[in-house]
Amino acid sequence: AVKPGSTILASKISKEYVDEITKKVHDMKDIRPDGPLLVGFLANDDPAAEMYATWTKKTSESMGFRYELRRVEEKDFLEEAIIEANRDDSVDGIMVYYPVFGNAQDQYLQQVVSREKDVEGLNHVYYQNMYHNVRYLDENKQQKSILPCTPLAIVKILESLQIYNRLLPEGNRLYGKKCVVVNRSEIVGRPLAALLANDGAIVYSIDVNNIQKFTRGEGLKFIKHHVEDLGDYTEELMKECCSDADVIVTGVPSAKYKFPTEYIKEGAACINFSSEKNFDDSVKTKASLYVPMTGKVTISMLLRNMLRLIDNSEKLKKG
Numbered sequence: 660a661v662k663p664g665s666t667i668l669a670s671k672i673s674k675e676y677v678d679e680i681t682k683k684v685h686d687m688k689d690i691r692p693d694g695p696l697l698v699g700f701l702a703n704d705d706p707a708a709e710m711y712a713t714w715t716k717k718t719s720e721s722m723g724f725r726y727e728l729r730r731v732e733e734k735d736f737l738e739e740a741i742i743e744a745n746r747d748d749s750v751d752g753i754m755v756y757y758p759v760f761g762n763a764q765d766q767y768l769q770q771v772v773s774r775e776k777d778v779e780g781l782n783h784v785y786y787q788n789m790y791h792n793v794r795y796l797d798e799n800k801q802q803k804s805i806l807p808c809t810p811l812a813i814v815k816i817l818e819s820l821q822i823y824n825r826l827l828p829e830g831n832r833l834y835g836k837k838c839v840v841v842n843r844s845e846i847v848g849r850p851l852a853a854l855l856a857n858d859g860a861i862v863y864s865i866d867v868n869n870i871q872k873f874t875r876g877e878g879l880k881f882i883k884h885h886v887e888d889l890g891d892y893t894e895e896l897m898k899e900c901c902s903d904a905d906v907i908v909t910g911v912p913s914a915k916y917k918f919p920t921e922y923i924k925e926g927a928a929c930i931n932f933s934s935e936k937n938f939d940d941s942v943k944t945k946a947s948l949y950v951p952m953t954g955k956v957t958i959s960m961l962l963r964n965m966l967r968l969i970d971n972s973e974k975l976k977k978g
């Protein structure tokens with residue numbers, strides 16, 4: 660029998676954004692004749708970070724950006740190097756390949772990157788706006804706030820898979836959809852759960868310790884999401900949350916972890932953003948749409964954020 664679902668690759672989803680971004684870069688030749696400059700800081704010897712850097716370079720240059728990888732041998736010099744790039748008018752965007760120290764010092768470094776050049780969208784102001792469902796930086800709604808690029812990539816993937824219903828008003832397009840997110844890191848899982856809930860979904864956020872529910876309440880009565888603790892992590896509770904989930908997103912950083920295929924509702928959309936394969940091949944017997952990796956969409960969102968930062972700064976200059 661023909662398999663009922665389809666596997667959708669991130670390259671296909673990112674195509675639309677690649678075209679849009681390439682055109683915008685071309686159209687800003689008057690203000691950035693050589694293309695906007697993105698600087699990436701690599702201060703670890705993680706092969707995954709190295710590969711991500713290679714991909715960022717290749718992708719950004721193919722769309723007309725300039726990309727410069729700055730290797731910092733001594734981790735303790737990274738902060739100074741970031742500050743120098745903050746001050747340098749020729750640099751439009753800055754990103755850092757984490758983990759650097761692998762502890763709270765990394766969160767400090769995220770705040771060292773100037774808000775105006777933070778392509779990853781990790782600045783506290785952007786996070787607070789996202790958690791509070793505030794979409795602009797200014798009262799006149801001229802400058803759009805920046806979203807963290809991996810959660811944003813997953814939102815864009817869900818739009819592309821038509822899980823977002825365009826017949827509904829913007830901001831409510833996930834009304835009634837049930838989503839499971841297996842990861843609650845501050846970089847991806849928690850902001851993602853908040854974004855989906857802010858758009859109207861009921862989100863079960865699962866991590867190794869417990870399970871939480873993010874929603875805007877009955878009839879979407881709240882303007883931003885609220886969080887409810889459902890209890891400690893147990894297989895039973897997770898199975899129950901998945902039983903009627905329309906969307907399952909995984910981000911478990913372990914090669915051994917496999918999401919149990921039997922928990923997936925027939926016809927659910929399954930998306931994995933972990934660098935490890937969190938679903939085994941049997942996912943294809945249950946999922947309607949399966950997206951095995953998301954990195955390419957993330958890089959597109961990073962570059963899209965960079966154009967938005969340039970746009971915001973141009974608007975500020977004009978006043």
Ligand code: NAD
Nearest residue numbers: 809842843844847866867910911912932933934953954957
């Ligand atoms: P992290 O270690 O900070 O967080 C992992 C999360 O998964 C935690 O919330 C943890 O509780 C949860 N978890 C771990 N094991 C679990 C289990 N058995 N059941 C339920 N929950 C479990 O990692 P991170 O920074 O969020 O990154 C996660 C993965 O995503 C990594 O593989 C990373 O490389 C990848 N990543 C991908 C992109 C992309 O664009 N595709 C971007 C960032 C990170």
